[in-house]
Amino acid sequence: MEQGMGMKGHVNEPWQYSVQEGVPLAARELIWEVFFKSRGRESTDLTTHYPWIDEKTGITSILIKPGRGLEHAPAVATLLIKEETLAHNKKVGLVGFVCVNEAWRGNGVGRNLVSTAIEVGKDKSFDMLVLWTNKPNVYVKHGFAVDSEDWYGNVWKRAERRTGHPFCRDLSGLRIDDVSPLGIPAFAKRVLLFSNDTASITVLQTNQGYTLAAWSGNWDAVFQIIEQILPDSWNLNAPANSDIYTNLESHGFGFEFAVGSQRMIKRLASKDKFCLPYIPLLKRI
Helix, strand or coil, rough: CCCCCCCCCCCCCEEEEEEEEECCCCHHHHHHHCCHHHHHHCCCHHHHHHHHHHCCEEEEEEEEEEHHHHHCCCEEEEEEEEEEHHHHHHHEEEEEEEECCCCCCCCCCHHHHHHHHHHHHCCCCCCEEEECCCCHHHHHHCCCCEEEEEECCCEECCCHHHCCCCCCCCCCCCEEEEEECCCCCCCCEEEEECCCCCEEEEEEECEEEEEEEEEEHHHHHHHHHHHHHHCCEEEEEEECCCCCCHHHCCCCCEEEEEEEEEEEEEEECCCCCCCCCCCCHHHHH
16 A cells, blocks of 8 residues: 555645555665664664564555655655554554654654554554654654653662673573574664573663563572673663562662653554553564
8 A cells, every 4th residue: 555645634745655564665774774874783684673674464654755856865754553463452553663864854744754653543443553752742742642661771789799790601501592583672783582491581782781671480580590691780671660670679789770761652443441561672663
């Protein structure tokens, strides 16, 4: 499907608006420029980080390009919507890669981009759109509301417990799986899963060190793997209401956190106000 300048609200504007299944080359080029090249992130290609980006089903791109003879110019703006079906057959659109070409910022393009995404969500009968941001004010004007937040920050062993041991100091009794082929966040280089029969932790390798992104099992078992794998200082991305913070204290760790990202939702079609479950970092767009 592709729609052009006839989309509601955009007829008289000097841009071409298109809605496409899959991710066209112009959208990929802008995403690469904004999220990788401009931030000095080393990578091979988008598919390495987001294997689903080559799919046609369940992925919708909104692309804005200059109009009137400038069809071959770089994209002005783009965003992607990834369809997910949750419990009770609730259909949501995960919104991500919202980006505007630097030369076109401040011209209202981003506002129109988000408005178009809302139109698309309604057309597809999504129950809601979901996105993660550290700039919530950009989306409040479109009817999005913050419903939860992640905290991100540094964790360290207290002075009397520091060992100076390196990453992966002790692999005894553990399985290690490189799950990077399932997807890698833009800020990371690898995703590693460490597990035994009772617990597991998922660690992102980044330019700044190591980030704990997910875990399973009882707390003592989880922290046993943390002690085996992570160095004296590491980073954590977790829900603000997670029990991990009290367990960090009880297991002898200090920490300092700030709001990392806020989850925002816009309800579109659902009459019953269902509670959206937590969506792990690695499952987001």
